[in-house]
Amino acid sequence: MIGGGTATPDVPPSVFTMPGGLSIRYDEPDPAIADSITGYHVYAADRSDERIDWFLPGTANIRVTLGAGPIDLTIRRRTYSPLPEVTLFGPTSQAMRAVTRGGVMVGIGVSALGWSRLFPRAASDYRDRVVPLAEAASSELAEGLRATLAATDRDGEVKPALDAFFARRLGPPHPDSAQIRKLMELIVDDGVEGLGELTRTLQLPPHSLRRLSARHFGFPPKMLLLRARFLRVFTRLVLAGDVLDYSALGDGYWDASHFLRDARAFLGTTPRRFMAQPTTFLQASLRARAAVLGAPTQALHALAPREPLDAPDPAP
16 A cells, blocks of 8 residues: 655645545656646555545546455446546546545546647547546557556655656647647636637637637637636635635636536535535645645646747857
């Protein structure tokens, strides 16, 4: 069984404190693949008792279970039972309910740039869906990933093993990589005011923007902006310890009723009722991910700034 923690030395161990028998770990991917792979997480439970956890909507993930009991996952009105051992979680627009029975789950966050280099089909084909990874990519990728993780200690060896695995298997950059990257940056920018700003900044007509967004992000751009806005506010309230404090929502929300409308769309209920459900791993994940990767949830993940190109030496 893994130990809680991270390879990042300046993160205090208290960030990863969990109740007895549970542990969580986050690691940063190597900078060479960090545009495509947003982070690694490992959740573990020693006991095989049935437990329920809820997770927020977000971008695509690959997840691999190791020595785990059957897992049931519900997204909207569809339940996947049991989950395959090596699974693709497509981009999601509503919170997910997981029923687990012990074991280890390793997660790999996949950005829109990563999607463009790993998967031949549009991300929209898999939105709000869970499928075997071999169905969306290849059996070689799925089996290679399972074997790679099975050979690790499920702790400090996970990051270097996954770094090496994905460095070898990412395809070439997509022709639209520059636009994908810019759209990723705009979606998580709380200063972006709407679709008009996206089309002006990307210099794309609306239909081309929608096609780019569906192909690599899974949803229309308006949905991505709304999801990011809601998650910025909701995660801030959760981390502050008061999901009922709507006194200073900001981020474009006019009032509490406006925010609660989005809560019902993305959580399926009110924030208070959602957080009254079992959210042990969710709350631990928000804190740990923010400490290690800089954002509490993958849908708010910001790309690392690019190093500027060296200016050419002046002509003699």
